[in-house]
Amino acid sequence: MIVELGHFAAILALLMAAGLAGTGFLAATNPAWRGLTQALALGQLALVALSFAVLVAAFVGNDFSVAYVAQNSNSALPWHYRVSATWGAHEGSFLLWTLIAAGWTAAVSVAGRQLPSEVHGRALGVLGALNAAFLLFLLSASNPFERLLPAPPTDGADLNPLLQDFGLIVHPPLLYIGYVGLAVAFAFAAAALLAGRLDAAWARWTRPWTNVAWAFLTCGIALGSWWAYYELGWGGWWFWDPVENASFMPWLAATALIHSLAVTEKRGAFKAWTAFLALTAFSLALLGAFIVRSGVLTSVHAFATDPERGVFLLIILALAVGGAFALYAARAPSIGSRATYDGISRELLLLANNAILTLALAVVLLGTLYPLAYEAATGGDKISVGPPYFNRVFVPLMLLLAAGLAIAPISRWKRTPLKLFQKAGWMLLAAAAIGVAAPLAFAGALKAGAAAAAALGTWVAVVLAADCWRHRGALTRSYLGMAMAHLGFAVSLVGIGATSQFSSALDARLAVGEAVELNGVAYRFASLTQVDGPNYTAERGTFTTDAGVTLHAEKRHYAASGQVMTEAGIAAGFFRDLYVTLGERLPDGSWAVRLNDKPLVRWVWLGALLMAGGGILAVMDPRYRRVRVRARSSRADVAPVPQAAQSGG
Amino acid sequence: MKTMNRQRRARLAATALLLVGAAATVALTLAALNENVNAFHPPASIVGGEAPVNTSIRAGGMVAEGSVQRDATGLAVSFVVTDHQGADYPVRYHGILPDLFREGQGVLVTGELTAAGVFEAREVLARHDENYMPPELADMAVHQGAAPR
Numbered sequence: 001m002i003v004e005l006g007h008f009a010a011i012l013a014l015l016m017a018a019g020l021a022g023t024g025f026l027a028a029t030n031p032a033w034r035g036l037t038q039a040l041a042l043g044q045l046a047l048v049a050l051s052f053a054v055l056v057a058a059f060v061g062n063d064f065s066v067a068y069v070a071q072n073s074n075s076a077l078p079w080h081y082r083v084s085a086t087w088g089a090h091e092g093s094f095l096l097w098t099l100i101a102a103g104w105t106a107a108v109s110v111a112g113r114q115l116p117s118e119v120h121g122r123a124l125g126v127l128g129a130l131n132a133a134f135l136l137f138l139l140s141a142s143n144p145f146e147r148l149l150p151a152p153p154t155d156g157a158d159l160n161p162l163l164q165d166f167g168l169i170v171h172p173p174l175l176y177i178g179y180v181g182l183a184v185a186f187a188f189a190a191a192a193l194l195a196g197r198l199d200a201a202w203a204r205w206t207r208p209w210t211n212v213a214w215a216f217l218t219c220g221i222a223l224g225s226w227w228a229y230y231e232l233g234w235g236g237w238w239f240w241d242p243v244e245n246a247s248f249m250p251w252l253a254a255t256a257l258i259h260s261l262a263v264t265e266k267r268g269a270f271k272a273w274t275a276f277l278a279l280t281a282f283s284l285a286l287l288g289a290f291i292v293r294s295g296v297l298t299s300v301h302a303f304a305t306d307p308e309r310g311v312f313l314l315i316i317l318a319l320a321v322g323g324a325f326a327l328y329a330a331r332a333p334s335i336g337s338r339a340t341y342d343g344i345s346r347e348l349l350l351l352a353n354n355a356i357l358t359l360a361l362a363v364v365l366l367g368t369l370y371p372l373a374y375e376a377a378t379g380g381d382k383i384s385v386g387p388p389y390f391n392r393v394f395v396p397l398m399l400l401l402a403a404g405l406a407i408a409p410i411s412r413w414k415r416t417p418l419k420l421f422q423k424a425g426w427m428l429l430a431a432a433a434i435g436v437a438a439p440l441a442f443a444g445a446l447k448a449g450a451a452a453a454a455a456l457g458t459w460v461a462v463v464l465a466a467d468c469w470r471h472r473g474a475l476t477r478s479y480l481g482m483a484m485a486h487l488g489f490a491v492s493l494v495g496i497g498a499t500s501q502f503s504s505a506l507d508a509r510l511a512v513g514e515a516v517e518l519n520g521v522a523y524r525f526a527s528l529t530q531v532d533g534p535n536y537t538a539e540r541g542t543f544t545t546d547a548g549v550t551l552h553a554e555k556r557h558y559a560a561s562g563q564v565m566t567e568a569g570i571a572a573g574f575f576r577d578l579y580v581t582l583g584e585r586l587p588d589g590s591w592a593v594r595l596n597d598k599p600l601v602r603w604v605w606l607g608a609l610l611m612a613g614g615g616i617l618a619v620m621d622p623r624y625r626r627v628r629v630r631a632r633s634s635r636a637d638v639a640p641v642p643q644a645a646q647s648g649g
Numbered sequence: 650m651k652t653m654n655r656q657r658r659a660r661l662a663a664t665a666l667l668l669v670g671a672a673a674t675v676a677l678t679l680a681a682l683n684e685n686v687n688a689f690h691p692p693a694s695i696v697g698g699e700a701p702v703n704t705s706i707r708a709g710g711m712v713a714e715g716s717v718q719r720d721a722t723g724l725a726v727s728f729v730v731t732d733h734q735g736a737d738y739p740v741r742y743h744g745i746l747p748d749l750f751r752e753g754q755g756v757l758v759t760g761e762l763t764a765a766g767v768f769e770a771r772e773v774l775a776r777h778d779e780n781y782m783p784p785e786l787a788d789m790a791v792h793q794g795a796a797p798r
Contacts, residue, residue, distance in 0.1 A: 583745030
């Protein structure tokens with residue numbers, strides 16, 4: 001009965017979302033509708049939350065008469081994994097997606113009350129329409145509340161063992177908050193285009209929302225990468241898999257967007273381009289949902305597939321993207337940018353940032369969709385694009401991005417006297433020396449990619465530190481946020497350079513008592529024991545190194561599903577991870593063992609967390625709160641331009 | 650007037666730089682794409698000689714029952730991939746096989762076919778859970794009218 005309540009709540013939420021789509025647009029011209037609009041936005045959130053809570057309760061209470069619960073849970077599953085199993089497969093994860101969309105919508109309705117209703121109402125109308133589409137899809141093609149009656153199974157089929165992990169608890173919610181948060185920028189851009197007021201004020205409202213969504217997306221992607229690293233057992237942290245690319249493409253677009261928004265807010269330039277990026281970022285998030293959930297591409301972690309869902313999602317994608325870009329095509333030509341700049345200005349550097357990120361995005365998009373296009377063009381021939389393709393093109397672009405990023409914080413709007421860059425030039429020389437010396441000192445070898453990454457990363461950090469010192473005492477939160485995010489980029493860059501070029505791996509055949517050496521560390525297979533987990537049994541291999549580090553690698557056998565899972569033994573360190581996985585037991589009783597030595601791999605995720613933290617810190621700048629109050633009365637077009645470097649990016 | 654000129658020059662330079670950069674990226678991209686595309690070949694195409702030799706390709710099928718042979722001392726392994734319709738070919742691999750690798754189940758391999766007709770795999774993928782199957786294998790299953798389990 002309670003399950004039907006959840007189902008019913010979702011249906012009511014759909015009606016409210018559809019209502020919101022209508023009243024939002026009415027409120028744009030007639031403020032009398034604003035009250036009802038807000039009530040619908042909040043009511044919709046309450047209903048979807050109720051619906052979601054019901055599904056969680058069905059999981060926690062082991063209600064296997066619900067088909068989705070029966071397929072993805074088991075009574076032996078620990079309770080916290082029963083909660084996270086709610087979003088462990090397609091139907092429930094889409095309900096989570098819908099819940100988050102409703103959450104963002106309610107947030108916009110409440111926090112945006114002081115915006116002019118011509119924009120606020122339309123933005124809520126767009127969000128309502130999107131929510132309605134999501135709920136319609138949920139109820140018609142992926143209903144998590146379907147029952148297995150009259151004969152429910154006595155126990156569930158269990159959650160995929162790969163997903164019985166902390167990673168599943170946090171990764172999808174963070175990722176979806178990021179994905180769906182980009183819908184706010186999308187809705188604001190569509191609303192501003194409709195209202196014909198694509199101005200600096202619009203950019204100022206959009207920036208905090210975009211920053212928050214981007215920060216969550218950054219965290220979500222980093223967590224996913226970390227999870228894949230320790231859970232898949234191969235020691236890899238990025239595979240250029242279509243599903244990873246699906247989350248990475250909106251991130252690239254959103255990264256370009258937050259930089260382009262800076263120019264639009266401060267200088268009134270790039271307006272049309274900024275709107276284009278705002279529409280693109282969320283369109284790519286929808287494309288990602290389609291790629292992940294339709295199963296059109298080979299991926300290591302796609303959902304179970306169903307063609308009907310693919311078609312439905314494709315329709316949502318086509319309507320949202322088609323509608324948005326038709327609107328853009330109709331309105332963009334009338335948007336004029338009237339700011340001027342010349343020479344090496346901050347505008348020019350941000351333009352370069354956008355050009356590089358857009359090219360990188362195009363490269364990833366091409367590599368991801370090429371197999372689909374090829375199959376369609378040849379009538380069914382299947383191909384896949386290997387990771388070397390992505391690395392060869394993407395890496396040089398990111399190094400170029402880092403070079404521009406290094407000098408951007410010290411550049412000025414409009415025009416930067418070249419002598420301002422003089423010190424940065426000397427710093428580049430010093431950084432280059434460090435970039436060459438550090439790998440030689442720590443790894444005893446020189447590799448071009450790692451040296452370039454180390455040099456550029458150091459350069460970024462040194463220039464930032466010097467600039468912070470010069471403006472000490474007058475640092476705003478938005479400047480510090482920028483500095484922190486850029487430092488994060490540098491940290492990730494150095495980590496990626498080092499770990500991709502200096503990692504070593506070895507597959508060895510080892511019996512208990514035997515030892516093998518990798519990169520100067522001797523690993524001894526000390527013992528093999530049987531351990532019992534809550535819902536699995538495992539063989540645990542204990543490995544010790546000559547430096548006294550102990551690693552436990554497990555091979556788990558899950559009773560309910562009969563699946564086998566590898567749990568890596570990792571000694572995590574700031575400078576280096578030691579990583580051991582048990583492969584398979586060989587006929588003579590020895591084991592196939594994989595050893596990995598991963599220098600600076602933690603820096604990859606640490607940098608991402610710094611980036612996300614920077615994004616959030618910038619939003620906390622009091623400027624955004626002041627502006628919201630001011631926006632009510634004025635139709636301020638271009639704000640006075642602060643010339644000081646600490647005005648932030 | 651002078652600033653206008655300077656500004657126009659700067660914009661022209663920026664645009665030119667952008668175009669050159671974009672062109673370089675496109676050229677690099679197409680070259681990289683050309684070299685890193687792996688075509689998928691079903692067993693019949695491997696056995697029938699349609700698949701190119703010494704070129705990186707993807708192949709797949711079912712692991713034949715009783716065909717998996719581990720080397721006695723190292724980590725070399727060989728097995729036979731079949732479509733259960735008469736097309737079989739041997740695969741050699743060195744390293745650790747995925748957890749879900751089983752005889753009688755679907756497998757997807759990336760590597761090169763030698764002139765002798767042996768597939769030297771550098772990557773072996775198995776289905777990663779009960780419900781998910783790579784589209785390549787799913788299509789084959791549809792053609793055969795049976796799910797490869």
